[in-house]
Amino acid sequence: MVTSTHQAMDFGPNVGKIDRYARFGLAALIIGAVMAMSDYDVLSSAYIVILLATIPLVMSAIVRWDPLYAMLHIHTLASDLWAKTEIKTKDFAPNLSVPRRVMRVLTATAMIVLPIAYGSEPMTWEPFVILAAIPVAITAIMGWGPIEAMVKDEPEEV
DSSP, X not given: OOOOOOOOOOOSOOOOHHHHHHHHHHHHHHHHHHXXXXXXXXXXXXXXXXXXXXXXXXXXXHHTXXXXXXXXXXXXXXXXXXXXXXOOOGGGSOOOOHHHHHHHHHHHHHHHHHHHHHOOSSOSSHHHHHHHHHHHHHHHHHTOOHHHHHHOSSOOOO
């Protein structure tokens, strides 16, 4: 009989010092390049989407956690620092079922794609919808929802 163990995603810090500086630097370069190439009166849809792409870079550098690193179980921290900065993760165990995660992925995708596809030029309300998709996408990636954590005591089967 073969048993498989479900390994939960680690929510402890996984972005090291050099990695953080690289993320901040890359975001600054992207923002600077967009501002240098665009007209200051009106930003086109493409420039706004590129600027929105810097948000995950900056956020992962600030919170020192990258969801892709967590899914791949890698980190760029020094090994002696890792033990000192580990966070208790039992409160952040996945509490979303697979159908709920899929629904959140589809919702976030629609919130990003539809405003870009059907938006006006220059963008007015579209960036706000795209920004609102970020928490939806993050809860889908993590498998953990704060509302579900407040409402339910026990996590659902994942």
